[in-house]
Amino acid sequence: MLRYLLQRLFLMLPTLLGVLLVTFLVIQFVPGGPVEQMMYELKGRGSGEVAMATTQSTGSLYQGARGVDAERLAEIKALYGFDKPAHVRFFEMLGRFARFDLGQSWRHHADxxxxxxxxxxxxxxxxxxxxxxxxxxxxxxxxxxxxxxxxxxxxxxxxxxxxxxxxxxxxxxxxxxxxxxxxxxxxxxxxxxxxxxxxxxxxxxxxxxxxxxxxxxxxxxxxxxxxxxxxxxxxxxxxxxxxxxxxxxxxxxxxxxxxxxxxxxxxxxxxxxxxxxxxxxxxxxxxxxxxxxxxxxxxxxxxxxxxxxxxxxxxxxxxxxxxxxxxxxxxxxxxxxxxxxxxxxxxxxxxx
Known part of the structure; x- marks a missing residue:
């Protein structure tokens, strides 16, 4: 029984990592992220235009970045942690999760x-x-x-x-x-x-x-x-x-x-x-x-x-x-x- 219990606990790790990895990768390709939403808010556009604008995004540069200076764009990315490569953010997230620190909500500004x-x-x-x-x-x-x-x-x-x-x-x-x-x-x-x-x-x-x-x-x-x-x-x-x-x-x-x-x-x-x-x-x-x-x-x-x-x-x-x-x-x-x-x-x- 003890051996089986240890095996199951060990197998939980790759399952948990796989779920988090797949979700994290999907998130990287979802349009209309927090950086782009913030830029549209700064430019005074309605939230309803964000989804429409993100469907027109091409390349690595946000369409919403037009009219926002590079320094402000860098500040927004740093605010949400997008100034770091994806793999660095993923392993930082795993480190927090290992300590049962689920992070801070960007929208609610709460744990x-x-x-x-x-x-x-x-x-x-x-x-x-x-x-x-x-x-x-x-x-x-x-x-x-x-x-x-x-x-x-x-x-x-x-x-x-x-x-x-x-x-x-x-x-x-x-x-x-x-x-x-x-x-x-x-x-x-x-x-x-x-x-x-x-x-x-x-x-x-x-x-x-x-x-x-x-x-x-x-x-x-x-x-x-x-x-x-x-x-x-x-x-x-x-x-x-x-x-x-x-x-x-x-x-x-x-x-x-x-x-x-x-x-x-x-x-x-x-x-x-x-x-x-x-x-x-x-x-x-x-x-x-x-x-x-x-x-x-x-x-x-x-x-x-x-x-x-x-x-x-x-x-x-x-x-x-x-x-x-x-x-x-x-x-x-x-x-x-x-x-x-x-x-x-x-x-x-x-x-x-």
Whole structure:
């Protein structure tokens, strides 16, 4: 086990470096960088002209540099660190990341890690609530569908969850706002944000209820899509276990169906679900949907990532990518280790 753990930790390094290198190289060729945007602002042009002008850029000289003296251009490049060669900037970035220094945001003029922490409560509220709802509803529903496979209940529930799966989350969000957000029908739920205007005047219980009431529509829009896949995974896993030879042997021995299900089938069928639980739980802390957060005016990680890409705030893009990639790799490793813990048949002793 220790050898396998060390191997996986060692393999994380090239994976992490590869993700950062590819992203860094792509950034070098993206038009409309911070230097060019700053030059257009100095010349008094609107931000909407920047993207149009950058598509006309040819060669190594910015089109926007016309009318800006060379000394000012050099100052702007030094301000954003573009006065150094690309490979030097890349290795400096790796050195900072090794110390978990994610850098400073050019747009917000704040530490990237501070920005992530400030946006985290919004995305964490949506992600964790969606995670628990999906597992609390989808797993029992999947078990019920497996036990009643082929029945009317199974067919009707499959049609409903597949219809929900086919509807994109942002489309469902728009429909929910129109129906229950005061769009054209009923004003039942709040239209935007996670708190009301009188949040500070509410009691502790009132604040909790107000917060949960604001979560209903965005959480519903985010949960429906993942809900279907988890339900069908649970059903198929239980069906596979029900059809195995050991179940037939247990029935031949005269064991009751209740004992067979809870003592044998249930324990074995939960293994795939439990293995993916740590990774899904960690991902739920940092779940950020750009469209859902924009639709419901939620200032979370998804909206931060989208605005950072749009504004070419590369420290936020690369810093958040590094952190989330590292978290994803660790979550995958924890899931694999949990596999060995919940299933005694799995061993990593011979893993190379």
């Amino acid at each position: 990237v890690w501070t920005l992530i922490k400030s946006k985290l409560p919004v995305s964490m509220s949506i992600g964790l609530t969606s995670f628990f709802l999906a597992y609390l509803i989808a797993v029992p529903l999947g078990v019920a569908k497996a036990v009643r496979h082929g029945s009317r209940f199974d067919l009707i529930s499959t049609l409903i969850i597949m219809a929900g799966y086919a509807i994109p989350g942002f489309v469902l969000g728009v429909a929910l706002l129109v129906l229950f957000g005061g769009g054209s029908f009923w004003q039942v739920f709040p239209l935007r944000g996670l708190t009301s205007d009188n949040w500070a005047d509410l009691t502790l219980m009132g604040k909790l209820m107000d917060y949960l009431w604001h979560l209903v529509l965005p959480v519903t829009a985010m949960t429906v899509g993942s809900f279907a896949s988890l339900t069908m995974l649970t059903k198929n896993t239980f069906l596979e276990e029900i059809r195995k030879q050991y179940v037939m042997t247990a029935r031949a021995k005269g064991l009751s169906e209740r004992r067979i299900f809870w003592k044998h089938i249930f324990r074995n069928a939960l293994i795939p679900l439990l293995v993916g639980l740590p990774e899904a739980f960690l991902a739920a802390f940092f779940t950020g949907s750009i469209l859902i957060e924009t639709l419901f005016s939620l200032d979370g990680l998804g909206l931060l990532s989208y605005e950072s890409i749009l504004r070419r705030d590369y420290p936020v893009v690369l810093g958040s990518l590094y952190f989330f990639t590292l978290l994803g790799l660790v979550g995958k490793l924890v899931s694999d280790l949990c596999y060995a813990l919940v299933d005694p048949r799995v061993s990593f002793e011979g893993a190379q």
